[in-house]
Structure formats: structure tokens, C-alpha cells
Amino acid sequence: MAFVAPKETYSGKVFEVAIGTGKTVAFGGENVLPFSAFEGNVPNRPVVAYEIQDIPPDDWPETVRKVYEGVSGDPVTWAKHCQDRLGAKAVALRLLGTHPDRNNRSPEEAAKIVKDVLAAINIPLIVLGSNNVDKDSLVLVAVSGAAQGRNCIIGKAQEANYKTIAAAAMANNHKLIAMSELDINLSKQLNILITQMGFDKEKLITDPMCSALGYGMEYTYSVMERIRLAALTQNDTTMQPPMLGDVGMYVWKVKETQALEADLPKWGSLEERGIAWETATAGGLLIAGAELLIMRHPAAVKAVEKFIDELM
Amino acid sequence: MALTGVEIFKLLPKTNCKKCGHPTCLAFAMKLAQRQASLDACPDVSEEAKRVLGEASAPPVRPITFGAGDRAVKMGEETVLFRHEKKFVNPSAFAVEIKDTMSGDEINNIVEGVLNSEIDRVGQKLKIDAIFISNASNDAGKFESAVKTVAGKAPAVPLILSTSNPAAAEAALKAAAGKRPILYGADESNADAMANLAKTFKVTLGVTARCLDALPALTEKIKGLGVDDMVIDPGARTAKEIIQDNTLIRRAAVKKNFKALGYPVITFAQRDDNMLELLIAALGVAKYSSIIVMSSIEKWKNLALFTMRQNIYTDPQVPMQVEQKIYKVGEPTPESPLMITTNFSLTYFIVSGEVENSKVPCRLAVMDCEGLSVLTGWAAGKFTASKIAQFLQESGIENELKNKELIIPGYVAILSGAIEEKLPGWKVTVGPREANALPAFLKSR
Numbered sequence: 001m002a003f004v005a006p007k008e009t010y011s012g013k014v015f016e017v018a019i020g021t022g023k024t025v026a027f028g029g030e031n032v033l034p035f036s037a038f039e040g041n042v043p044n045r046p047v048v049a050y051e052i053q054d055i056p057p058d059d060w061p062e063t064v065r066k067v068y069e070g071v072s073g074d075p076v077t078w079a080k081h082c083q084d085r086l087g088a089k090a091v092a093l094r095l096l097g098t099h100p101d102r103n104n105r106s107p108e109e110a111a112k113i114v115k116d117v118l119a120a121i122n123i124p125l126i127v128l129g130s131n132n133v134d135k136d137s138l139v140l141v142a143v144s145g146a147a148q149g150r151n152c153i154i155g156k157a158q159e160a161n162y163k164t165i166a167a168a169a170m171a172n173n174h175k176l177i178a179m180s181e182l183d184i185n186l187s188k189q190l191n192i193l194i195t196q197m198g199f200d201k202e203k204l205i206t207d208p209m210c211s212a213l214g215y216g217m218e219y220t221y222s223v224m225e226r227i228r229l230a231a232l233t234q235n236d237t238t239m240q241p242p243m244l245g246d247v248g249m250y251v252w253k254v255k256e257t258q259a260l261e262a263d264l265p266k267w268g269s270l271e272e273r274g275i276a277w278e279t280a281t282a283g284g285l286l287i288a289g290a291e292l293l294i295m296r297h298p299a300a301v302k303a304v305e306k307f308i309d310e311l312m
Numbered sequence: 313m314a315l316t317g318v319e320i321f322k323l324l325p326k327t328n329c330k331k332c333g334h335p336t337c338l339a340f341a342m343k344l345a346q347r348q349a350s351l352d353a354c355p356d357v358s359e360e361a362k363r364v365l366g367e368a369s370a371p372p373v374r375p376i377t378f379g380a381g382d383r384a385v386k387m388g389e390e391t392v393l394f395r396h397e398k399k400f401v402n403p404s405a406f407a408v409e410i411k412d413t414m415s416g417d418e419i420n421n422i423v424e425g426v427l428n429s430e431i432d433r434v435g436q437k438l439k440i441d442a443i444f445i446s447n448a449s450n451d452a453g454k455f456e457s458a459v460k461t462v463a464g465k466a467p468a469v470p471l472i473l474s475t476s477n478p479a480a481a482e483a484a485l486k487a488a489a490g491k492r493p494i495l496y497g498a499d500e501s502n503a504d505a506m507a508n509l510a511k512t513f514k515v516t517l518g519v520t521a522r523c524l525d526a527l528p529a530l531t532e533k534i535k536g537l538g539v540d541d542m543v544i545d546p547g548a549r550t551a552k553e554i555i556q557d558n559t560l561i562r563r564a565a566v567k568k569n570f571k572a573l574g575y576p577v578i579t580f581a582q583r584d585d586n587m588l589e590l591l592i593a594a595l596g597v598a599k600y601s602s603i604i605v606m607s608s609i610e611k612w613k614n615l616a617l618f619t620m621r622q623n624i625y626t627d628p629q630v631p632m633q634v635e636q637k638i639y640k641v642g643e644p645t646p647e648s649p650l651m652i653t654t655n656f657s658l659t660y661f662i663v664s665g666e667v668e669n670s671k672v673p674c675r676l677a678v679m680d681c682e683g684l685s686v687l688t689g690w691a692a693g694k695f696t697a698s699k700i701a702q703f704l705q706e707s708g709i710e711n712e713l714k715n716k717e718l719i720i721p722g723y724v725a726i727l728s729g730a731i732e733e734k735l736p737g738w739k740v741t742v743g744p745r746e747a748n749a750l751p752a753f754l755k756s757r
Contacts, residue, residue: 003528003572006563038556059669101752131748213616214433215661218623221598222396229394253665256615266431268611276590276616283591284620287555287598303587310551310592 007039008032012235014228014291015202016044017175017242020124021151025089027291028242033228034289035311045308046291048282048301049090049126050082051248054105054113055097061258063274064248064297079117079125086301092126092294093117094249098139099130107142114143118150126153126294128177137161144168153177153292155244156207159190166194169203177244179207182219184226184239191238204241205292212250213281220245224288245285248296251278279303286311315365317345323361324354331355347391372565372574375402376541378442378494378516379470385441387543387576387602393562399627404597405441406617407472408609409582411448412458419458423465425609431618434634434657438618444496444605445484447475456483463488472496472518472578472603478505485513494518494543494603496578500530507537518578520545524557528572535572543603544575551595554579558600576602583607590616597621631683632657638709639664642673646714649674649757651743652700653721654681654689662747670751675712679703686721697730704735719743 016029027047032040054075057065065072071081075093082088095110097103114127127143129136136156141164144154155177157165162178169176178194180186187208195201208223230239251257257274259267267273278300282293286308295301321341332353334340343349344365351357351365373388389401410422422443429440443462447455455475462471471493473484481495496518498506510517517539521527524546531542546557558577564570579601581592589606590613596604597620606613626632633655641664642648653663655678667674679700681689689695700720710716716738720727722745731740744753 003525003564003570005524005560006568006570007560008563033559035552035555036559037552038560211658213623214619215665216658217620218395218626218628219658221623222394222628225394226396253669254661255665255668256619266611267615268613270612272586272610273612273615276587276612279587280590280594280616280620283594284598284623287595299587303585303591306585306588307551307591307595310588311555312552 009039010232010235012232012237012240014231014242015204015240017203017205019090019126019151019153019175021149022122023089023124024151025124031232033232034287037312042312044291045312046286046293047089048293048295048304049092049124050086050088050298050301051092051094051294051296052078052082053094053096054110055103060296061252061274063257063271064252064278067298075113076116076120080120083121083123086298088123090124090126091117091121092128094128094130095139095143096130098135099132100135101132102130107138110139111142111146114146118147118152124152125150126155126177128155128294131156133158133160137164140165141168144172144174147174148172151175153205155179155205157190157194159186159193162190162194163197166197166199170197170199175203175205177205177207178241179209182209182211182216182223184208184223184230187223187227188230188236188238191241195238201237201241205244206239206241207244207246210244210246210250210281210285212247212254213277213284214256215250215254217281217284221284221288224285224290228289242291243289244292244294245282245290246294247278247282247285248294251281252296275299275303283307315345317342320344320365323358323364325356325358327356329356372569373562374541374575376516376543376576378472378492380490380492381468383441383468383470384492385470390562390600391566393559393566395624396628399629400625402602403621403625404601405470405603406593406609406614406621407442407444407603407605408440409444409446409605409607410458410462411446412451412454413448414458416461419461420465422609423462423469426469427466429609429611429614431611431615433615433618433622434632436622438614438622440609440614442470442472442603444472444474447473447477447480447484447497450477450480452477452480452483455480456487459484459487463491467491472605474518476502478502478509481506481509485509485515489513492516496520496543496545498530498534500526503530503534504537507534507539510539510541511537516541516543518543518545519575521547523547524560528570531572531575542575543578544573545578545580549580551592554592554595554601555599558596562600578603578605580605586610586613589613593617594620597624633680633683634660634678636678636680636703638707639676639678640673641667641676642671644673644675646712648672649719649754650677650709650713650717651675651719652677652679652704654679654684654686654695656681656683656685656689659685663750666747666750667754670754672751672754672757674754675709677704677707677709677718687723690724690727695724697727697734700727700731701734704738710738715739717741721745 013031018026156179583589
């Protein structure tokens with residue numbers, strides 16, 4: 001029986017998104033399933049951004065908190081550390097201090113922090129709110145203005161607050177993360193709503209909502225696979241923005257990254273277990289189709305970069 | 313290619329006799345198409361229909377079992393490329409490599425690791441499934457003795473015996489008699505001798521080719537020599553090659569019904585960098601490997617990989633559920649708060665995670681709502697005031713509490729009055745709508 005490799009060609013392709021103004025990076029742009037260069041074009045590597053915060057990471061578990069000791073007290077120092085010492089290709093600044101339950105920082109304070117961080121680094125910046133939909137719609141508008149001209153990613157726009165955030169990102173020429181909750185139809189609907197405002201669909205990044213290994217990762221995995229298949233096989237342009245896996249935030253709060261080996265000897269070394277959890281979650285989402293990852297532990301980022309080396 | 317319900321229907325007697333237990337032949341045909349019924353249930357089916365349906369219903373990836381007894385490993389039987397289409401059937405087996413050049417102590421350590429690898433997660437017992445013994449020494453005697461050592465220490469653990477030397481293979485197969493191992497190492501140079509051994513010892517043969525294109529001719533040749541059960545290795549070693557070859561093999565089997573590649577795939581994930589090895593093994597789990605061979609089995613790595621496998625191989629159409637009971641988070645005292653939610657696993661994981669983050673010891677009552685989330689469970693009439701009241705009364709939890717107070721999810725605030733009516737003496741407090749507001753809510757109490 002002669003064997004003809006059953007290769008597929010698809011009618012659609014993922015939009016390519018480039019960010020930053022100094023050292024820029026691009027991701028997306030492929031017209032095949034993840035890492036399937038044997039049947040099409042995969043022009044860009046996925047990009048891993050290091051996550052930092054505007055307030056010290058007091059609630060991060062020890063394993064990942066300690067690697068930023070001495071730099072994490074100040075977002076500018078922290079961002080420079082990621083760029084200069086860790087070789088970060090991008091930094092994601094989460095403005096957790098703006099949350100009303102945290103420091104309740106004002107949009108103006110947040111804008112100043114973003115300006116200061118941008119002044120200190122040359123690599124692209126992703127600016128994230130605190131995931132309080134009301135506060136984010138104020139904060140992200142202010143920081144969009146403060147970051148004008150730097151071609152950042154702003155996020156996350158959700159169904160409840162996308163209008164103001166998308167308008168600000170559009171006015172200041174940034175890319176925008178559109179996040180919905182683990183449902184391909186909600187994700188499509190939000191992308192449509194945002195583009196109906198006149199926002200360029202090629203400047204969107206879809207966040208179908210991350211979940212950690214063992215805590216619903218299979219839902220994120222399958223929603224991502226389905227979004228990608230819709231983009232490629234049905235040429236559905238509302239599903240063609242590249243996808244984000246906001247990995248670190250979801251991983252470093254599950255029990256597996258915190259429980260002591262003394263309490264759960266069958267789970268093995270806590271240090272490596274935590275890193276493995278972030279590594280495996282990120283790896284799973286890359287295979288499902290994520291092109292942009294936000295991660296915390298340098299050892300996990302290093303392993304994922306090596307994985308991408310082998311995959312490309 | 314699998315037949316559709318309508319295609320199957322055309323082959324059935326169309327008498328709607330109900331003897332199969334289904335109301336009509338069409339209903340039975342639909343069940344057959346979904347592989348939820350067996351053709352044997354129809355007493356009147358023709359021989360012709362049996363033949364056609366038998367061929368069509370043979371799974372595109374051949375079912376193969378290796379090992380014996382409780383620990384036997386089932387592989388193959390897969391029918392789809394993506395897990396959202398239908399449940400992946402037989403989870404990837406994890407095997408750890410033992411080289412016959414290793415010292416006795418090294419071998420002992422690995423075997424001990426396999427025997428102690430079992431972990432319980434969400435009600436499933438997970439473990440390292442098999443040991444892959446390789447003839448790194450190229451010496452038949454050393455190989456035989458390594459197999460004897462492993463088989464003696466771990467008599468129940470399924471084995472994969474790896475050598476391309478038929479003499480070494482024969483010695484090892486004798487040492488592993490009755491264990492139904494896999495003999496891995498048949499290639500273009502030794503196919504006849506290895507096929508002969510597989511037939512004689514009635515074992516599955518692991519077949520490896522230089523490249524994917526050369527593999528079908530080799531499996532056809534070996535099948536022609538009388539060996540039906542094979543696992544295949546297309547020679548892929550890098551992550552890029554693994555995605556490519558495993559995807560093409562699964563597609564050829566499932567979409568083209570290409571029998572020469574319709575076998576379980578074995579993948580080699582060994583790397584010097586252990587985190588990278590974890591990722592390659594995870595790639596195998598996601599992308600169609602039936603056996604994944606690793607160089608080491610640290611507990612932390614096992615836990616991550618077992619969890620990955622569990623996630624990828626769950627049924628996407630059946631919500632994952634957790635057991636109905638009152639869970640303790642931290643070390644609650646009689647004064648600690650009691651909260652309630654539903655037993656959809658995601659709901660449970662998110663709520664319990666946020667409660668843990670709050671560092672406030674709590675009791676979390678998780679009620680069986682058939683795996684529905686809070687709002688869906690409420691809308692479906694499964695998360696109702698009377699059912700909540702009944703659950704709490706039967707649990708006897710009030711004896712452990714100082715204040716009979718129940719915190720309910722904000723989305724079902726509407727239930728608070730009704731619950732207080734059904735649970736005299738209790739106070740119902742409405743909590744936040746979203747789990748991420750729980751830490752602030754709990755700390756502020």
C-alpha cells in the first residue's frame with residue numbers, strides 16, 4: 001500500500017501581531033495548526049513575557065517569590081531585571097495595586113508607573129489591569145494614554161468594560177487583549193463587538209481564559225484548539241487573532257505549587273514541582289495554539305523556550 | 313472510515329422489532345455509530361451486514377494490550393484527532409528506561425520508583441505503567457540478566473524489551489515468559505527474525521523505521537509474516553518531528569483508514585534536561601503517543617504528567633465531578649464559616665483555591681448537582697433550597713458548628729429566604745458572586 005502523507009492545507013491563517021518600538025517581537029502569522037511547518041508556514045516563535053507587578057508579590061508562593069527578591073519591590077527595577085538579567089523578550093506589568101481591595105491606586109498613579117517602566121526598558125510591554133472590571137476601565141484608559149507611541153498590548157477588555165478600553169487602545173495605537181470565560185462563542189462574540197467599534201481585528205489578541213494544569217486546563221486547551229480550527233478550516237476572521245495563555249497567575253495559586261513535601265511526600269520536591277506545574281501548563285497551551293504566554297518563574301520560561309527551540 | 317448511523321441503518325433488518333432494546337432500527341443504528349451498542353444485540357442481522365459492519369467498526373488504531381493481570385496496559389482504539397470531538401480512549405502509558413549497562417543499585421532504585429509511583433488524584437489511581445529495558449550493552453547475557461532482575465523485583469509491571477539483536481531478544485523473552493511484554497526493535501535489517509520471535513512468544517512487536525515514509529512498508533511486511541500486534545516508531549525524536557509524524561500517523565489511520573499505520577505509537581522523550589523531558593512527554597500525551605519512554609521518574613514530574621494525562625483524556629462531554637461532601641480547608645474550628653457550592657470540578661477547584669488563598673479556615677459544602685456549575689445547577693433545579701437543606705441536614709454538620717450560618721454563592725441570592733424557611737434556626741448569608749472575591753469577603757468578616 002503506497003503511503004501518501006495526509007497533509008492538510010487550510011483556507012485561513014492567524015493574524016501576525018508585532019509589538020514594541022525598540023526591540024520589537026512578532027507572533028502569530030501561521031496558516032497551520034501549532035508547530036506544523038511540515039504542511040505550511042510558521043513564521044514566528046511564540047513569545048513568552050515575564051510577569052511583574054506594580055506592588056511587591058507578597059502573595060506569590062515562596063518558590064517564585066524568592067527569585068525576584070531584591071528587585072520586586074519596585075516595578076522599574078523588576079522590569080529592568082527581566083530585560084537585562086533574564087533576557088526577557090517582553091514584560092507584562094500587572095497593575096494589581098489598582099484593585100480596590102489592594103492598594104486602590106488611582107489611574108494617574110498607574111499611568112505614572114507605566115511611564116516609568118517604559119522609560120527604563122527597550123523591550124515590548126504588556127499592561128494588564130487588576131481584573132476588576134470597573135476599575136480596569138478607568139485605569140487602562142489612563143495607561144493607554146501614558147504609553148502612547150510605544151505599541152504596547154493593553155488588557156484585558158471583557159464584555160462588561162470593553163468599550164472604554166478598546167476606544168483608548170485604538171486612540172493610542174495599542175494592541176488589545178479580549179478576554180472571555182472559557183467559551184468559544186463568547187470569545188467570538190466579544191471579538192465581533194470590539195471590531196464593530198472600529199477596532200482593527202488584526203490588532204486583537206484573544207484570551208479564552210487560562211486555567212492551570214489539573215484545574216481545568218483541558219477546558220482552555222480544547223477552547224483554544226476549537227478557536228484555531230475555526231480560524232484555519234472555516235477562515236473565520238473573528239477567530240484569527242493570536243491567543244494568549246496568562247499562565248503564571250493561574251498556576252502559582254494552586255495547591256501543587258505551594259504544598260510542602262513534608263505534608264505530601266508523594267508529590268515530591270516543592271521547588272521543582274512548582275516550576276514543573278508552570279512549565280507543563282505553558283507547554284500544553286502552546287500545543288493547543290497559544291502564541292503569547294505570560295509566565296513567572298525564570299526556570300519555567302527557560303524550559304519552555306528550549307521546548308519551542310525543538311518545536312520550530 | 314467509520315460508518316454513519318444512516319449508513320448502518322441501511323444494513324439492518326428495518327423491522328423495528330425492539331429485540332435489541334431500542335425502539336427502532338434507526339435508534340439502534342445511531343447507537344452503533346456512537347459505539348454505544350454492539351451489533352450482537354440484533355438477532356436478525358444478516359451475515360453480509362455483519363461482515364461490512366465488522367470491517368467498518370474495527371477501530372482505526374488497533375487495540376493492543378501488553379503486560380498481564382491488573383497492571384496490563386491497553387492501547388489504541390482511538391477514533392479522533394481532537395479531544396473535543398470525542399473522548400480519547402486509552403491514556404498514554406508512561407515507561408521508564410532501564411539500561412542493561414546500569415549497576416544493580418541503579419536498577420533497584422528505578423524499579424523501586426516504579427513500584428512506589430502510585431498517586432491518587434480526583435479519585436483515580438495513577439502510576440508509572442511500564443519499564444523499558446534497553447540492551448545498551450549489545451550483549452545478550454547482560455540483557456537477559458537485567459530482564460531477570462527487573463522481572464524478579466517487579467513481577468507485575470509490564471515490560472518493553474528493547475534490542476535489535478534477535479539472539480538477545482530470544483534470551484530476554486524467555487526470561488520474561490508469561491508477562492506478555494513488547495519486543496521493541498524490529499527494523500528493516502532484522503524483520504524476519506524478530507517477527508518470528510514475536511510469533512513464537514506471542515508478543516507485540518515494536519517496529520522502528522528510519523523515517524515515517526519507510527514505516528508502512530515495514531509494518532506490511534511484518535504483518536505478512538504473521539504478526540498482527542505492533543507498536544510503531546516512525547523515528548521521530550525532536551519535538552518538531554514528534555508533532556509531524558504522530559499527526560500524520562493519526563490522520564492516516566483515522567481519516568484514511570490506512571491500516572499499515574493503524575497501530576499505537578511509541579515515543580522517546582529522554583532528555584538531559586528534566587524540565588524539557590517533562591515537556592516532550594506532555595507533548596506525547598497531547599499528540600497521540602500510546603507509550604512514552606522517559607529517563608527518570610521523579611515524584612514531582614510524575615504528578616505533573618499524570619495530571620496532564622488525566623486532563624487530556626477526560627471525557628469532554630461529561631463534566632468532571634467531585635465527590636459530594638463537606639470539605640475542610642485549612643483547620644476549621646466550630647466558629648469557622650461554612651460555605652456551599654456545586655460539585656462541578658472547575659467550580660470546586662476555583663472556589664476551594666480562592667478559599668485557600670484567603671488563609672481563612674473554612675468548611676466548604678460541595679453538593680452533588682451532576683457536575684453542573686452554580687447558575688446552571690440552579691436553573692436545572694438541582695441546586696435548590698430544599699435540596700440544599702436536605703444535604704446539610706443529612707450531613708449532620710450542625711453538630712460541628714457554633715453558629716448555624718450558611719454562606720451561599722451570590723448568584724443564588726434568591727434562595728436565601730427559602731433556605732432559612734427549610735432550615736429552622738439557620739442564618740443564610742449571601743456571599744460574593746465570583747470566587748475571586750472570596751478572599752476579601754472572608755477576611756472582612
